[in-house]
Amino acid sequence: MSAAVDTAAANAVPTADTRDARAAWVLIAPALMLFVGVLVIPLAMTVMLSFHDWGQYKGIAPVFILKNWHEIATDPYYAEMFWRTFRIALLTTLITAVFGAPEAYILNRMSGRWKSFFLLVILGPLLISVVARTLGWALLFGGNNGLVNKLLMSLGLIGKPLPFMFTETGMVVALAHVMMPFMVLSVWAALQRVDPQIENAALSLGASSLTIIRRIVLPQIMPGVLSGAIIVFSLSASAFATPAIIGGRRLKVAATLAYDEFLNTLNWPLGAAVAVLLLVALVLIVVGSNALIERRYAEVFR
Amino acid sequence: MRTNGPLALIFHTIFVVFMLAPIVVVCLVAFTPEGYLSLPTTSFSLRWFRTIANYPEFVHAFWVSLGLGALSSFVALLFAVPAALAIARHRFRGRDALAALFLSPLMIPHVVLGIAFLRFFTTIGMGGSFAGLLVAHVVVVFPFALRLTLAAATGMDRSVEMAAVSLGAGGWTLFRRVTLPLILPGVISGWALAFIQSFDDLTMTVFLAAPGTETLPVRMFLYIQDNIDPLVTSVSASVIAITMTALILLDRFYGLDRVLAGKSDSGR
Numbered sequence: 001m002s003a004a005v006d007t008a009a010a011n012a013v014p015t016a017d018t019r020d021a022r023a024a025w026v027l028i029a030p031a032l033m034l035f036v037g038v039l040v041i042p043l044a045m046t047v048m049l050s051f052h053d054w055g056q057y058k059g060i061a062p063v064f065i066l067k068n069w070h071e072i073a074t075d076p077y078y079a080e081m082f083w084r085t086f087r088i089a090l091l092t093t094l095i096t097a098v099f100g101a102p103e104a105y106i107l108n109r110m111s112g113r114w115k116s117f118f119l120l121v122i123l124g125p126l127l128i129s130v131v132a133r134t135l136g137w138a139l140l141f142g143g144n145n146g147l148v149n150k151l152l153m154s155l156g157l158i159g160k161p162l163p164f165m166f167t168e169t170g171m172v173v174a175l176a177h178v179m180m181p182f183m184v185l186s187v188w189a190a191l192q193r194v195d196p197q198i199e200n201a202a203l204s205l206g207a208s209s210l211t212i213i214r215r216i217v218l219p220q221i222m223p224g225v226l227s228g229a230i231i232v233f234s235l236s237a238s239a240f241a242t243p244a245i246i247g248g249r250r251l252k253v254a255a256t257l258a259y260d261e262f263l264n265t266l267n268w269p270l271g272a273a274v275a276v277l278l279l280v281a282l283v284l285i286v287v288g289s290n291a292l293i294e295r296r297y298a299e300v301f302r
Numbered sequence: 303m304r305t306n307g308p309l310a311l312i313f314h315t316i317f318v319v320f321m322l323a324p325i326v327v328v329c330l331v332a333f334t335p336e337g338y339l340s341l342p343t344t345s346f347s348l349r350w351f352r353t354i355a356n357y358p359e360f361v362h363a364f365w366v367s368l369g370l371g372a373l374s375s376f377v378a379l380l381f382a383v384p385a386a387l388a389i390a391r392h393r394f395r396g397r398d399a400l401a402a403l404f405l406s407p408l409m410i411p412h413v414v415l416g417i418a419f420l421r422f423f424t425t426i427g428m429g430g431s432f433a434g435l436l437v438a439h440v441v442v443v444f445p446f447a448l449r450l451t452l453a454a455a456t457g458m459d460r461s462v463e464m465a466a467v468s469l470g471a472g473g474w475t476l477f478r479r480v481t482l483p484l485i486l487p488g489v490i491s492g493w494a495l496a497f498i499q500s501f502d503d504l505t506m507t508v509f510l511a512a513p514g515t516e517t518l519p520v521r522m523f524l525y526i527q528d529n530i531d532p533l534v535t536s537v538s539a540s541v542i543a544i545t546m547t548a549l550i551l552l553d554r555f556y557g558l559d560r561v562l563a564g565k566s567d568s569g570r
Contacts, residue, residue, distance in 0.1 A: 024392035027384035042422035103317045106310045128545050129502045131522045132538035136324025238411030240505040255413040275414045
């Protein structure tokens with residue numbers, strides 16, 4: 001930053017370019033200082049923290065050791081917990097894709113007024129507190145006499161009540177509800193770029209509905225589904241409120257485990273290591289799949 | 303364009319029921335006349351809404367959330383508007399990297415942000431303070447404020463500004479009388495979306511809030527962890543009602559799809 005300003009100042013007659021750059025940096029400087037001061041530095045401190053030592057009585061010892069990372073790498077408890085976290089995120093992503101994409105397609109074919117009404121109904125929950133929404137699922141699941149079980153049994157889908165509270169099934173259902181708007185929104189955005197005349201052309205050439213969906217619609221909305229999947233996956237893997245409320249105190253995922261280490265066990269260095277590992281894993285997965293998608297759909301994005 | 307068949311409409315109905323069920327259940331249970339969790343069957347009662355008044359910690363948490371949301375969104379705009387104008391109008395080295403940095407709070411899991419801020423503020427002696435909470439919220443809502451302002455600044459007609467300059471306006475006058483009014487719809491929507499994000503945030507705030515600075519989602523979460531009773535449903539129903547009102551206003555004045563398009567791209 002200062003380099004650009006210095007060069008501009010050094011020139012006796014600043015060119016239009018350097019003057020322009022200088023004006024831009026003046027406008028940007030406050031936000032940049034804010035981000036370096038209270039985002040970059042705290043994140044760096046957290047990475048450092050994960051290498052510190054901790055003891056029940058001595059607290060945090062600012063030394064550089066690999067104890068926490070060694071513990072996470074060797075104790076199967078952490079492997080199981082991370083595997084559960086990503087399994088839940090993957091299942092949630094699949095469910096939102098399978099149900100969210102058709103719903104976006106159906107929404108897009110509705111007429112004006114209904115379209116905006118149902119768009120509001122489906123996207124609105126995105127802005128409603130996650131705690132309130134998860135509480136709703138806790139009420140619906142509620143033990144063996146929960147409404148969900150009553151409904152499933154009266155439909156004859158299940159013989160005896162399924163456990164939803166404190167199980168991964170319950171977590172996935174509630175998370176799928178929380179994440180669904182992101183998928184619908186992403187597919188919806190992809191559908192806006194699709195020319196409806198292509199479907200009509202296929203229809204006039206005698207293609208069946210199934211063929212149109214498989215050969216015309218699906219390939220065109222696939223980038224939307226995939227980018228929605230990346231959003232849903234990364235948000236599900238780092239979700240906190242829903243796993244904490246539905247999963248209870250025993251069924252831990254990465255975010256709830258880190259919370260426990262920080263506010264109950266008080267082993268901050270270990271909690272920091274769990275959080276840093278979650279961040280690194282997610283960044284790798286998101287960047288990796290983005291690159292794959294862009295290579296696969298290079299023609300679509302061009 | 304072809305229309306939806308009966309099968310599609312059945313799917314759609316089930317989908318909408320799925321999306322609304324938990325929200326409707328919370329709102330219904332909130333009106334129960336009983337002393338335990340139950341759906342009101344014979345009569346509706348406001349007793350659990352009146353009970354909220356007996357729990358000052360919920361009322362206090364509500365005011366903390368409201369103040370925190372309003373203030374952090376406003377402060378975020380003070381930083382975001384100049385930054386958005388610079389990114390929208392100037393070409394300079396590092397522009398893309400900066401934009402990525404400013405949007406990065408969207409990509410970083412909130413649990414990681416909560417931990418980072420907790421460590422940072424405890425180290426500099428601001429642990430559990432409202433000021434620390436405010437700064438953390440400013441950073442987290444900044445991308446929403448930036449994005450909607452950026453959209454407005456990019457789409458703006460520059461000729462009006464040039465006319466003002468040719469008439470001798472400059473600097474602050476130009477910004478206050480010409481530029482700001484032109485980007486105002488984007489700025490206000492950015493504020494509203496940022497406010498909702500701040501008002502709803504649990505994951506990061508739960509690490510930073512201390513007794514006295516607990517926000518409403520944090521208070522609700524800690525309460526639910528101990529037990530679930532009709533009181534927390536009436537609090538939730540009130541929160542839902544407030545959000546719905548804001549949502550409908552936002553939709554009327556700006557268009558919800560435009561606001562949400564700014565929310566979706568990178569997640570949170």
